[in-house]
Amino acid sequence: MLIDRASFPRDKVCGxxxxxxxxxxxxxxxxxxxxxxxxxxxxxxxxxxxxxxxxTVMGIPQVDGLPGYGRVIPRxxxxxxxxxxxxxxxxxxxxxxxxxxxxxxxxxxxxxxxxAAGPWQLRTRLLLGADGSNSIIARTLRGAVPPSQDRIxxxxxxxxxxxxxxxxxxxxxxxxxxxxYYWLFPAGGGSxxxxxxxxxxxxxxxxRNLREMLQRLIAEDASLQYRLRGARMRGKILGHxxxxxxxxxxxxGDRVMLLGDAAGLINPLNGEGIQYALQSARWAxxxxxxxxxSDRLDAAYLQGYQQRxxxxxxxxxxxxxxxxxxxxxxxxxxxxxxxxxxxxxxxRTDPDYAYRVGCVLSGLTPAVSTLGTGAAAKIFGQAxxxxxAGASWHRPGRRGQPVHPTPDGIGNTARYxxxxxxxxxxxxxxxxxxxxxxxxxxxxxxxxxxxRQDRVMDVGAVSRLRSGGSSGETE
Numbered sequence: 001m002l003i004d005r006a007s008f009p010r011d012k013v014c015g016x017x018x019x020x021x022x023x024x025x026x027x028x029x030x031x032x033x034x035x036x037x038x039x040x041x042x043x044x045x046x047x048x049x050x051x052x053x054x055x056t057v058m059g060i061p062q063v064d065g066l067p068g069y070g071r072v073i074p075r076x077x078x079x080x081x082x083x084x085x086x087x088x089x090x091x092x093x094x095x096x097x098x099x100x101x102x103x104x105x106x107x108x109x110x111x112x113x114x115x116a117a118g119p120w121q122l123r124t125r126l127l128l129g130a131d132g133s134n135s136i137i138a139r140t141l142r143g144a145v146p147p148s149q150d151r152i153x154x155x156x157x158x159x160x161x162x163x164x165x166x167x168x169x170x171x172x173x174x175x176x177x178x179x180x181y182y183w184l185f186p187a188g189g190g191s192x193x194x195x196x197x198x199x200x201x202x203x204x205x206x207x208r209n210l211r212e213m214l215q216r217l218i219a220e221d222a223s224l225q226y227r228l229r230g231a232r233m234r235g236k237i238l239g240h241x242x243x244x245x246x247x248x249x250x251x252x253g254d255r256v257m258l259l260g261d262a263a264g265l266i267n268p269l270n271g272e273g274i275q276y277a278l279q280s281a282r283w284a285x286x287x288x289x290x291x292x293x294s295d296r297l298d299a300a301y302l303q304g305y306q307q308r309x310x311x312x313x314x315x316x317x318x319x320x321x322x323x324x325x326x327x328x329x330x331x332x333x334x335x336x337x338x339x340x341x342x343x344x345x346x347x348r349t350d351p352d353y354a355y356r357v358g359c360v361l362s363g364l365t366p367a368v369s370t371l372g373t374g375a376a377a378k379i380f381g382q383a384x385x386x387x388x389a390g391a392s393w394h395r396p397g398r399r400g401q402p403v404h405p406t407p408d409g410i411g412n413t414a415r416y417x418x419x420x421x422x423x424x425x426x427x428x429x430x431x432x433x434x435x436x437x438x439x440x441x442x443x444x445x446x447x448x449x450x451x452r453q454d455r456v457m458d459v460g461a462v463s464r465l466r467s468g469g470s471s472g473e474t475e
Contacts, residue, residue: 003095046362133146150268202330287304
């Protein structure tokens with residue numbers, strides 16, 4: 001039984017990019033074979049921009065037989081198609097019902113809520129929480145809201161009559177909005193999804209209004225002005241918080257499992273979440289089916305699902321968390337933006353390096369570590385080598401005095417006072433992120449060869465894609 005507070009079709013704030021791994025999962029579900037799905041916009045290239053300069057255009061890599069492209073599909077369409085697939089597979093759909101409480105008992109779970117028809121409740125053997133980044137199921141299981149360090153806030157709007165290549169997405173960074181980033185993804189028929197995302201927790205705190213930031217970027221940023229010169233906005237700018245991956249938080253309990261955004265399965269580096277939602281649902285389904293058949297639905301048995309998530313995603317997520325933690329220190333914006341320019345310059349001349357960068361940008365980071373453990377770290381590690389020589393690494397002043405950084409060298413003068421306490425907090429967080437990444441990298445090195453069957457990309461859908469058995473996404 002599927003319960004949702006919305007009535008479908010309904011909109012959802014998202015970048016709408018469905019990457020190659022997600023396309024394979026959708027093909028496995030039978031969603032990708034529909035004619036309407038196949039008519040959606042393909043995106044095969046990603047352009048990287050810094051301060052209005054287009055630095056490079058990279059193709060989306062082809063990994064493990066997956067398509068060498070993604071699709072841009074508004075969630076108004078995509079989620080309704082997935083819901084229809086669930087209904088056709090035998091699920092009972094109850095929409096327009098908001099969940100307000102969850103009550104656990106030894107032999108069952110009771111879900112309570114209200115709808116237009118009044119209060120309702122259901123009793124179930126197993127509850128799968130797939131209710132998004134503000135999940136009430138996650139709050140019940142964990143006893144708290146997500147930590148601010150795990151949160152991203154994003155806004156997006158749709159535009160019509162957009163210029164530029166129909167199959168090229170743009171990922172942009174700018175000195176005065178970093179560590180945020182913004183994107184433009186063509187959605188077909190001259191329309192595009194345009195949005196901006198920002199870490200909630202930065203040092204010092206950014207305190208920015210993202211709607212105002214997006215409007216300012218539209219008016220001022222050269223890379224956006226080129227594509228939006230004759231465009232018009234459709235509807236409103238809408239925003240939504242996202243919860244990113246935190247390996248310390250539980251994904252399971254007695255008769256409870258968390259999936260997708262509710263589990264925090266969003267990559268903090270690129271904001272990718274659709275593929276992880278689909279993959280986690282497949283992993284959870286296997287554990288759930290076995291548990292229901294054997295009547296083993298306790299936390300110890302369901303822990304196998306959390307172990308699968310960690311085994312498949314934790315190394316690459318640890319890398320992403322480390323990079324994002326470094327980005328939180330806004331006094332080092334000049335270092336990171338210069339590193340991005342170095343990355344783009346090398347990607348223009350080194351196809352193997354461009355391939356790896358393309359994997360990170362398009363949500364194929366598991367392929368980076370399986371192709372060579374630690375390769376993802378080299379992308380940024382090598383880029384940072386020349387940066388410190390020409391950059392000032394600012395430390396906090398004595399006796400609690402804030403430090404004012406010098407101009408960032410990218411065309412903007414930035415002054416972000418940071419206190420010694422903030423610096424220590426950032427440094428401690430960086431140490432924890434580095435320890436997590438080092439631990440997971442060591443584990444991946446030890447287990448990589450004998451555990452090839454556990455790789456994220458080694459799924460039934462990929463096997464069918466390789467053999468041409470799936471009619472959805474085989475080009």
